[in-house]
Amino acid sequence: MPGGRNTKQKQHIISILKNADRPLSINEIYNKIIKHLPRIAKSTIYRNIDLLLENNLIEKFHLNDSEIFYRFKEHRNDHAHYIICNECKSVYNLPTCPIREIEASIEAEGFTIKEHQIQINGICKHCSTNM
Ligand SMILES: [Zn+2]
Ligand SMILES: [Zn+2]
Structure with a gap:
């Protein structure tokens, strides 16, 4: 670099x-x-x-x-999606990419996908019990 x-x-x-x-x-x-x-x-x-x-x-x-x-x-080059707690900012990984099949069908229509982002926000178990 x-x-x-x-x-x-x-x-x-x-x-x-x-x-x-x-x-x-x-x-x-x-x-x-x-x-x-x-x-x-x-x-x-x-x-x-x-x-x-x-x-x-x-x-x-x-x-x-x-x-x-x-x-x-x-x-x-990780391909990962995250679940994030708005309160404590803890980050959890989504176990798999949920839209691979959707992507394949979009690409089958001739569209080239460069990237996608999926992020789930909310309140984690720990923070919701402390509220
Ligand atoms: Zn939290
Ligand atoms: Zn993905």
Whole structure:
């Protein structure tokens, strides 16, 4: 990977996301990274997050309508779908891709599918018993 002048910031963001046990928002990433890089600007974090998304190293989730959360991808080309708790941001894997057959029938009609996204949001068992 070509090194840029933002490599240090990028490495910090990657390690923060790697060590997190749930997806993190930009604000959460910011609050963690300023302990190491107190002068970092939020715009720098946004720029690096965009790069990491482009490089397929992280993925993003939309939670609670407006908030966006980011997570480090364990395997770059993983094909996975997630069930996410809006309260604690726990992430569970959907056991299989539920639309492979639908995709096949769409492609049979001559449409080339590039990607698809399925995300299920809700309240996990643990959070719903604490409500
Ligand atoms: Zn929960
Ligand atoms: Zn799928």
